[in-house]
Amino acid sequence: MMQKHEIEAIKLALATPKRIAIIPHRNPDGDAMGSTLGLYHILKQLQHDVVVIAPNEFPDFLAWLPESEKVMVFERSFDKCKAILEKAELLFTLDFNALHRTGDQMENLLKTLTATSVMIDHHQAPDGYATYTFSDTAYGSTCQMVYDFIYQLGYENLLNKTVATCLYTGIVTDSGGFRFPKTTSATHKCVADLIDRGINNSEIHNLLFDDSTYNRLLLLGKALQNLKILNEYKTSYITLSQDELNEFGHQKGDTEGIVNYGLSIKGIDFTAIFIENKEEGIVKISFRSQGAFDVNQFARTHFEGGGHINAAGGKSFLPLEETVQKFIAILASEKK
Ligand code: 5GP
Numbered sequence: 001m002m003q004k005h006e007i008e009a010i011k012l013a014l015a016t017p018k019r020i021a022i023i024p025h026r027n028p029d030g031d032a033m034g035s036t037l038g039l040y041h042i043l044k045q046l047q048h049d050v051v052v053i054a055p056n057e058f059p060d061f062l063a064w065l066p067e068s069e070k071v072m073v074f075e076r077s078f079d080k081c082k083a084i085l086e087k088a089e090l091l092f093t094l095d096f097n098a099l100h101r102t103g104d105q106m107e108n109l110l111k112t113l114t115a116t117s118v119m120i121d122h123h124q125a126p127d128g129y130a131t132y133t134f135s136d137t138a139y140g141s142t143c144q145m146v147y148d149f150i151y152q153l154g155y156e157n158l159l160n161k162t163v164a165t166c167l168y169t170g171i172v173t174d175s176g177g178f179r180f181p182k183t184t185s186a187t188h189k190c191v192a193d194l195i196d197r198g199i200n201n202s203e204i205h206n207l208l209f210d211d212s213t214y215n216r217l218l219l220l221g222k223a224l225q226n227l228k229i230l231n232e233y234k235t236s237y238i239t240l241s242q243d244e245l246n247e248f249g250h251q252k253g254d255t256e257g258i259v260n261y262g263l264s265i266k267g268i269d270f271t272a273i274f275i276e277n278k279e280e281g282i283v284k285i286s287f288r289s290q291g292a293f294d295v296n297q298f299a300r301t302h303f304e305g306g307g308h309i310n311a312a313g314g315k316s317f318l319p320l321e322e323t324v325q326k327f328i329a330i331l332a333s334e335k336k
């Protein structure tokens with residue numbers, strides 16, 4: 001939780017209309033978009049001049065979120081976003097722990113800004129760049145933190161169906177549908193409150209999860225064909241090459257969630273997906289584990305990444321095949 005004097009200071013800052021920018025991480029997911037838009041809809045009701053600025057495009061499966069069409073994209077509208085950020089009197093950075101998670105160009109700009117800033121995030125090892133830091137890894141989602149933040153500020157009367165819809169989105173996506181270990185009674189109490197505030201939770205699930213294209217299912221089929229098991233390390237992994245992505249007309253967001261299939265096999269407690277990105281010249285990697293195996297540490301140590309104990313990501317500048325070989329070599333030297 002935030003300290004009382006910090007909450008008072010933020011309340012004071014919000015007592016008069018301000019120019020406010022809210023920033024999610026690069027490649028924003030349901031929690032990043034849900035938390036930024038949820039807070040946006042609160043601050044708008046308080047008559048602030050507020051805009052969400054995403055580092056890059058957000059996936060289509062989140063495009064139904066209320067007023068997502070007003071989200072500005074830094075990579076697409078660089079000059080406009082730069083001007084807004086430089087004029088902002090208050091900055092919120094949500095769902096990330098270090099400015100580099102916004103990408104090089106945006107990080108360089110954010111570093112020059114002197115406006116008061118508030119970080120709300122549930123990742124490990126937060127950088128100390130913000131004026132006020134609300135960081136707690138006990139939370140399963142930033143959306144649930146924003147929910148508590150709203151109550152701490154005494155703005156719960158503004159928590160309408162629109163805000164609640166945004167927050168529910170991040171809670172349900174980051175908790176894997178209420179199944180990951182950080183799902184607590186507080187999570188369910190929060191969701192009960194959101195339902196009482198009018199959200200249509202069943203419809204939100206449909207919008208989020210029953211929105212596949214045929215090509216996306218075919219890509220999932222290809223990914224499952226590529227799934228390999230390393231029984232001796234209780235590990236599985238999936239690869240998707242750029243050619244395979246192209247074959248199925250890959251769209252942003254199509255690979256979301258595929259990594260979890262590798263963990264659904266009996267006896268497997270660690271899995272990874274390696275996704276080739278020729279345009280960026282990298283292999284983007286997602287890691288998932290069950291139990292004590294710390295994939296945040298694994299991603300940090302070996303693949304320039306990070307995240308949480310059971311869900312993390314990273315990248316490799318080696319070709320796809322060599323990246324997989326490096327992965328297997330690391331397993332051989334350190335896993336069990
Ligand atoms: P995902 O695999 O779903 O992209 O990410 C899983 C978790 O790891 C998320 O919390 C995400 O923010 C974090 N994560 C993913 N990629 C990176 C990365 O390259 N660096 C860091 N520090 N965290 C990452």
Ligand code: MN
Pocket residue numbers: 031032095122140141142174
């Ligand atoms: Mn999150």
